[in-house]
Amino acid sequence: MAIKLYNTLTRQKEEFHPLEENKVKMYVCGPTVYNYIHIGNARPAIVFDTVRRYLEFRGYEVQYVSNFTDVDDKLIKAANELGEDVPSIAERFIEAYFEDVSALGCKKATVHPRVTENMDIIIDFISTLIEKDYAYEADGDVYYRTRKFEEYGKLSHQSIDELRLGTRIEVGEKKQDPLDFALWKAAKEGEIYWDSPWGKGRPGWHIECSAMARKYLGDTIDIHAGGQDLAFPHHENEIAQSEALTGKTFAKYWLHNGYINIDNEKMSKSLGNFVLVHDIIKKHAPQLLRFFILSVHYRHPINYNDEILENTRKGLERLQTSYMNLKHRLESSTNLTDHDEEWIRKIKDLNETFIREMDDDFNTANAIAVLFDLSKQANLYLVEKNTSQTVIQAFIREFENLTSVLGLDFAKEELLDEEIEALIQQRIEARKNRDFALADRIRDELKDQNIILEDTAQGTRWKRG
Incomplete structure (x- = not known):
């Protein structure tokens, strides 16, 4: 029996045939790490972890790459609001991400690349696009010439003319065309930056995934996946960048998971109905x-x-x-x-x-x-x-x-908060009664359940490890 998957690119189910026999190269867009993940972020993490598990169950060796966007407008805003620097914010929420998705049964990726650790390859990627005349510099910013890529819109199934409707050049932008998008952004006063041939700045969002997917998986990959909201413009722009650079198909199969609604309303941070x-x-x-x-x-x-x-x-x-x-x-x-x-x-x-x-x-x-x-x-x-x-x-x-x-473990009994609190109270009483053997036994029992205790001056605290 052959695996069939729905390819967003062709809008139909297709038989899965990897580039190399029994091997799969898979890239899944990861989170922008400026806060705890919400249930909408959890869905692709769980879904594509399950896809990976099933491919492995069926005998494939899966090279699974999922990135962290650890520099971005949202991170800069969070850092300013909290009075911290961007790397500190990113590190905290990368750690929190691993805690959350590990609790949800997701395996770590083969590689979890970070944007800040791959700046050289991103700058090289942009430089090559400029050499090929697919990009241009404008006062420290670099933009992609969207119209030059003739197949733009093939993933979202929209024409250039349809896409142009509603687009405009924002104040301060130096685009030659409203459809052009940023590959590199000149740093504003006080922002984190990297040196580049175009001055101090940082990459645009879309170029990051193109560069990291190519570095870790090659010019063409088997599966590119992510949430439905990423199909346009993020994945559309990845295709344009990558295929302009290499002249090769970027990804054979595109998988996108559906939205999550909260009480029958689309989850949205602007509506305040997202759940962490x-x-x-x-x-x-x-x-x-x-x-x-x-x-x-x-x-x-x-x-x-x-x-x-x-x-x-x-x-x-x-x-x-x-x-x-x-x-x-x-x-x-x-x-x-x-x-x-x-x-x-x-x-x-x-x-x-x-x-x-x-x-x-x-x-x-x-x-x-x-x-x-x-x-x-x-x-x-x-x-x-x-x-x-x-x-x-x-x-x-x-x-x-x-x-x-499916990433489920029925042999593992998971404790709920009330049960954890009851055991902690039992441990506190045991310590008061100098029954340290019982106190240690409870600590070990909780540790086996992935519950980490911290005895502080303000009392005993716990977290899922």
Whole structure:
């Protein structure tokens, strides 16, 4: 069976054929690190981590690159508001990003490049575009000649004339055409900067990903992915820059996840209805948020509120209970019979159905439905009091295989905030009673659950590690 994926470039499902046999080069646009990530940032992190996991499950070696934009207008604004420098803000929120997405079950990328660590290649990239007359310098700024790239608009499926409507040259800009976009921005007074052939400044947003994708993955990559909001102008501009430079196709397949709505309204910082992952996982097990995100096909919009998340919890708990019941039966039974070929075949059929659903444009919603079928069959098997060790082990193994593809871990019991606070209070009482063995045991138990305790003069604090 071949994997099929929906390619934004062609607006149709296509069979996946990588550039190199059994190898995949994949670039996913990462966050601009000026704050904690919100649930909209979490969706591509979870979705494309799952795509990566599935490709690896199907035998591919995946080189997965996801960047950090660690210098940008938003970072400069945050630094000014907080009275800090840009590198300090970036470092803090890169660390926070790793904490949040790790809690959500996302693996680290093969490489997490930062803009500030790749300034030389970005400047070289821009210089070459100027040499090729695809870019021009204007009083310290550098702009891309959008009209010169004849295929501009091929990703967003818009013509140059359509794109020109509504564009204009802003005050202070020195563009030759309203459609041209910045590759390099001259530094304003007091801003962070780097030296360049055009003076002190910093790169524009779009050029950063083009340069880093090329450095770490080559001129042409297999998959470029990100949120739907990045398709235009960010990804459109990446194509224009990269293909003008190399004369080669930049990416074969473009994947974009849909928007997240909050209470049926599009999430927007201007509306103030965005929800930080940092806050969600203080109230809910991180695995629940991942399960919720994957319960809807990645290209479809998804609606979030507390009631929907609570209903999702019930489904997740049903699956977890089935898995734990199987583990308990295996551990508690002393007289297990031989295996049953009919049940082994049923489990194998479910595995094949799971693969068929995931092969169809990574349909995690239908793949989760297969997990519920697996749970139903496992429950039926246990109710009938069948005790084949081989069958029970096969059910357990299938649960673990399929949930691992989705980045879920049913063997891991996640503590909620209330449970953590209760254990901390128990530890405080133990310390008061000089029962240090119990206090240490509670600390170790929490550490095993990825909960880090800090004893301060103001009391004991905790965070998810």
